[in-house]
Amino acid sequence: MMNYSLYLYTFLTIFGFWLALQINKRWKSIIFNSFILTVLILVTILVMGKIPYDDYMQGNAPINHLLSLSIVALALPLYEQLRQIAKQWRIILSVVLLASVFSMFSGAMIALILGATPEMVATVLPKSITTPIAMEVSAHLGGLPAVTAVGVVLAGLQGSIFGYLILKKIGLRHQEAIGLSVGSVSHALGTVSCMEIHPKAGSYSSISLVLCGIISAILAPLVFKIIYVFV
Template identity: 70%
Template sequence: MIYCYSLLTLVAFWVALQISKRWKSIVFNTFILTVLILVVFLSISGIPYDDYMKGNSLLNNLLGVSVVALALPLYEQLRQIIPQWKIILSVTLVASLLSMTTGAILAWLLGATPEMLVTVLPKSVTTPIAMSIAENMGGIPAITAVSVVIAGLQGSIFGYLILKKIKLKHSQAIGLSIGAVSHVLGTVSCMEVDQKAGSYSSISLVLCGIISSVFAPLVFKMIYLLVT
């Protein structure tokens, strides 16, 4: 009985995958459809969210292990990275610093405490890394996870559309941009539309995760000194 909710999550994902294959949409990608299916089911059945999370522990525990898997897309794209490593590294470095800085400054302008500044600082990297950064710096990992999901949803829904609207044509630029601010969810959205953009997005999300882990404490100290 303990793994029933994990099975429910997998079934919801499978249904979402079938819908996504038949109904191509950037807005309603596989992740968003899965979330919507689960929200509707839990609301109708009256199952408490806490019970669902406890019963879904099998999948939740895989979140930390998934960090290791992020090395795979980086390895697979080595041939593309090596000739352009300076440009890619420059873009991801600037994007990581801007993502952390703008998020923390906006939080401060809205009256956030130092604890909350740390919490939202890593919002644009993938969940396991973001939660680890927040926890090690004294933030609240649970709230960090929410901010990561919100950033990812925004990027997966609007990122590709906005970049195409401003007539950004290069798949490399699109992928690096979305991967830097919308991590895995943005990358999934890219993959469904443009495989090349998705590949560069996967490169970006891995590098931004590494860069954010290294520079997050320094960025926080700088912002904290400026606002106090």
Template identity: 45%
Template sequence: MIWMLPLTLFIFLIIRKIAFKIKTPLFNPLVISVIVLIPILLVTQTTYTQYLSNVKIINDLLPYSVVALAYPLYELIPQIKARWKSIMIITFTASIASMITGVCIAFWLGGDNEVAASVLPKSVTTAIAVTIASDQGGVPSIAALCVILVGTLGGIFGHQILNVAKIKSASARGLSIGAVSHAVGTARCIEVNFNEGAYSSLSLVLCGIMTSLTAPFLFPIMVFIFNWF
């Protein structure tokens, strides 16, 4: 099944080229590529395990792509130094709020501790989210799915919501999208505005670190509170 890797790359590149011409966030290359690939895999009776093993090189590039997103920060070092206190407060608050909302929704919809732990790190990048969910007793595959869904929704609707809210500051827009939509949202920010992409990259990294540090303490507290009531 050596055709899987070139086919995946071909489909994504073609759809991405179309997306540049259409110029609408609703035509997200990641989402459309998945929609196109799923029927092909079903028709060829290719299992997920088979597919993943043949496109493993793409999956392995994920951590490096996240690191590469730090490059835009170099141009904004002076501004970041001047605002570092505000940035730390904003990203810390966003990190805590993302975890609390995810866990609350999971419990209110009838989920158990395992489901809640899987949803807990929904707003950080996949590599970090899978580890956090696993450490807290969650299911890594569910955590990865939640990350993909949140990132995709943020990439599609994030800028529309910020436009409706009349938030025009590149730093505010970048920090907010990076905090909740990780790499997918950051990639969209870079396409829209370089400064937005830089701040989104910073937010992505800081929220990932803060979520990793606070999740082991926050999640047991939330579980205790919900079980108590």
């Protein structure tokens, strides 16, 4: 029999996000954006309340099912910048292509240096693309999709927290470049972070995450083969 009281955890998530937004309005921070604050608030509540994670995830199903819609919603700022993006499509495609290849090679090479097996290399290789595509790529290469999902989340969190900050510190000023950079390595989580800071950065980040997913899915098998041919 279904325990419908579990769905109260959905309201807990909404409350956590609402509270994070209120804090973010009064305390602007690139590192502690609304997404990071929501995670910290919910983790604190779950730990202090000794709430089983499985129960929370089951009760949070209505929001989890909205993930696909949230990705589609990123098309709005993309549409708003479409005319400008169309004028720069060659540069955008070149940057995203290089970023996709570099992200795959860097993760795989570090794994190899640390003594990873081919299975783990295949698991780490698609870490910088959105979760559904990354898990499919990992499974196709012989990796562990569940572990890949964890890697994707970690990459997204790092980009969401530090991506914009580091790029600004090194003197990168163009919002277009910042958006393409963050979106190419930190997918949706990085895009949300960019969206909160500057609409143009969010627009370019959203197109970057989409193109990186497509390019990486196509090139991942080739990159995987090249690594083991030359290494």
